[in-house]
Amino acid sequence: MVSDRTEVQVSPGKEADLEALTDLYNHYIRETAITFDVVPLTPEERRPWLLSHPEDGPYRLMVARETAAPEKILGYATSSPFRPKAAYATSVETTVYLAPGAGGRGIGTVLYEQLFAALEREDLHRAYAGVTLPNEASIRLHRRLGFQQIAVYGEVGRKFGEYHDVMWFEKRLT
Structure with missing residues (x-):
């Protein structure tokens, strides 16, 4: 799907994207506390x-590409298992990562809109997202997409020698 306002195309992630997606994620590992992974x-x-994250089912990977240069990945959004126990099967954890310099163009919104449109056909009840x-x-993105703040885990992670809080959001899917 193409959005005129952001000039991006969003489609499911594929094997050929692996290196670029890894590079994007490694940026956040090396440079920020947004992810608590510490080793690239x-x-x-x-x-x-x-x-x-196959092309169908409740666990998806949606990738935003520049329309004029489809090899350039601008970001991605995922839905993943919330917890491993069977009773959690109708809940997912969602996340969005944007390439450096891609923020402020509505790409995160388009990614989440496409992800949630795909998830409408799945047997899902809730989505959760943690924001360092x-x-x-x-925070603005998640609220704009209908997430409600449900908790803050105080100083739950330590990265770069500092403790960080994580705000948790919930979105009703059904």
Whole structure:
């Protein structure tokens, strides 16, 4: 799907995207506390993650590409298992990562809109998202897409020698 306002095309992620997706994620590992991973990953280490997000089902990977240069990945959104126990099967954890410099163009919104449109056909009840604080852009995105704040885990993660809070959001899907 193409959005004129952001000039991006959103489609399911594929094997050919693995290296670019890994590079994008590694930026957040190396440069930010947005993810609590602390060691950059190789594409081979990231492959199981990619394979756990097929083109159908409740666990999806949607990738935004520049329309004029489709090889350029601008970001991605995922839905993943919320917790491993069977009773959690109708809940997913969602996330969005944008390439450096891609923020402020509505790409995160388009990614989430496409992800949630795909998930409408799935047997899902709730979506959850954790946002490492501070991150006003991510908080605004989640609220704009109908997420409600449900908790803040205080100083739950330590990265770069500092403790970080995580704000948790919930979105009703049914």
